[in-house]
Amino acid sequence: MIVLGIETTCDETSAAVLRDGTELLSNLISSQVELHRQWGGVAPEVAARHHVEAINPILRQAVDEAGLTFNDLDAVAVANRPGLVGALLVGVSAAKALAMVYGLPLVGVNHLEAHLYANFLEHTDLEFPMLGLVVSGGHSNLALMTGHGEFQPVGHTVDDAPGEAFDKVARAMGLPYPGGPVIDKLATEGDPTAYPFPRADLGETFNFSFSGLKTALLRFLSENKDARVEDIAASFQEAIVDALVNTTVRAARATGVETVLVAGGVAANRRLKARFAEAGERNGLRILSPKPILCTDNAAMIATAGHYALREGRGDGLGLETFATAPLGS
């Protein structure tokens, strides 16, 4: 089965062609990061306009690069939730047009679930149940995955997403957008124990909170003008990594899983990867995360999630809707 995946939930326009769930024939991403860098964040109107301009060339190029024509496709998978509504509509409209013209089955995919599915592209031996952690600019979710497309929420952020905390703190520190990779890089030259920024205590829950950390850091910045920026970056990053790793390991123990999938833009953070590798070894857990290009928003993961959904007999009609909000498993 050859699936075309389409992703336009936020600031990347992406199309990918996937054969039989693991053979990635193409994965093209038109990033708007350069465009948004001047704003210090994603500008939604700019994003929607850019998707409109980018979608047709990207679709054609994805099929060309796969060495195919649109006639060779067997199905179309598109991220229809959650995301910026104007942006989602561009991808979903394109997917519907292709489905109609070429008579292809259409399946709408949850963008958050698809992030976890990026791990299925690289590993074919994954066994349920698994725990999934999605961490990105807009999301922070822990869910128990009991089967394909079957997710039970375990935890979430009660305020800010970790990527949002990275971006806002980076902006306050005068660092460029996006904040995550910049802080990741600075932190390699810094001491993660230099400043003891607070870790939120959410008791026995598996939730996260990063708003208090952000506030503490802003206060610190205003009171310590001479502190080394590398040490601040490393200490701030460590507080986020601690919360993500400790809570995830605790949830893995509580649910009894042996495999943990980590995904989303923040999963590309090198310190997070290293700490998860360490924690996996210490706790007898197999903790996986995709390579960086599959951590960012991309259509390969949409095609993968679509592949498994279609294999399970799921599909949507041309009435497929878009949803701004949609937790894992919905």
Next chain:
Amino acid sequence: MSAIQNPKSKIQNPGVHRSVFAPDPLATERIGESLGRRMEPGTLVLLFGNLGAGKTTFAHGLARGLEIPTDIQSPTFALIYEHKGRIPLAHMDFYRLNAPDELDTLGIEEYLDGDGVTLIEWPEIAMDRMPESRIEIRITPEAMGRRLEFTAHGDAATLLSGWNLESDESESSTGE
């Protein structure tokens, strides 16, 4: 679109002003909860304050006062989150917007004309589109805590007058 008015030319009722000191985040949340319990369908709340001022904490309290059973996550990324409660809450955040015309496709007028409570963080960029009747809240850090200043315009003024608030320090009508 009746919601789009120039606020400056339309204000007729005197505004009501309140000022409260919150020594810690719990106090900020309680004040939010207390105001949330007073909310009526159609109320617009604008929440001003810099990063780290305590907007999130206040919003959590307001949501509790509206009997919203779930955590309200930051809408910075999604721009608008809707929550079901005693009265539905549309929670918006315009932090990421750079120009007023970026509001065009968000459909905020539908919320402003609707029967829910609308809470907007970082509303500065949208002020020309805000209806007259509204509560403005400004949170500023002080040495030992946070100063919360409330100003209500238009019909929303009734929500602030007669609001019994612990550690409340002032109630005044400003003639504007």
